[in-house]
Amino acid sequence: MKRTIPCVAVLALFTLPVNAADESLSVSVGIAGWAIFDEFDEFALHADYELKPVQDLWGLQPRMLVIIAEHDQKYYGLGAAKAFTINDDWSWGIASHVGYAHNLDSLGYDLEFYSYLFTKYKLTKEHRVRAEIGHISNAGFGETNPGSESIVMSYSYHF
Numbered sequence: 078m079k080r081t082i083p084c085v086a087v088l089a090l091f092t093l094p095v096n097a098a099d100e101s102l103s104v105s106v107g108i109a110g111w112a113i114f115d116e117f118d119e120f121a122l123h124a125d126y127e128l129k130p131v132q133d134l135w136g137l138q139p140r141m142l143v144i145i146a147e148h149d150q151k152y153y154g155l156g157a158a159k160a161f162t163i164n165d166d167w168s169w170g171i172a173s174h175v176g177y178a179h180n181l182d183s184l185g186y187d188l189e190f191y192s193y194l195f196t197k198y199k200l201t202k203e204h205r206v207r208a209e210i211g212h213i214s215n216a217g218f219g220e221t222n223p224g225s226e227s228i229v230m231s232y233s234y235h236f
Contacts, residue, residue, distance in 0.1 A: 105207060127139075127140045138156075144152040152176055173191070175189075190212060193212070213225050
């Protein structure tokens with residue numbers, strides 16, 4: 078029974094309709110605060126490029142992500158997002174990436190996974206703002222796996 082509930086929840090996510098407002102290419106730039114449950118002392122620039130949803134893959138949107146943080150820390154990731162409609166102006170979703178972490182020794186490994194929940198507000202047809210809360214960790218591949226959480230505010234241009 079304990080495994081049934083998460084399996085049903087995951088299946089429900091992939092059977093919900095794709096957010097029609099986000100069926101476009103987009104470029105986003107945002108600022109982030111990292112280590113929000115620790116010292117909240119790392120700040121970063123996030124930039125991503127999101128492709129159109131792939132309808133044959135449950136409407137997942139392939140994405141590329143770059144994070145440039147203080148102390149020459151960098152993260153380059155590839156992943157996918159799934160967006161859902163709330164109403165004409167609001168949407169929410171989930172995203173996950175796998176990538177290379179440069180100079181992030183505090184996380185314990187070069188291979189890191191970054192996942193987040195987000196909400197988007199549509200300002201105009203082309204312009205949106207996005208808020209997200211995320212988590213990065215190495216999923217146990219490294220000897221240590223402390224992970225870190227972030228809060229990100231982004232501007233997105235859709236074309």
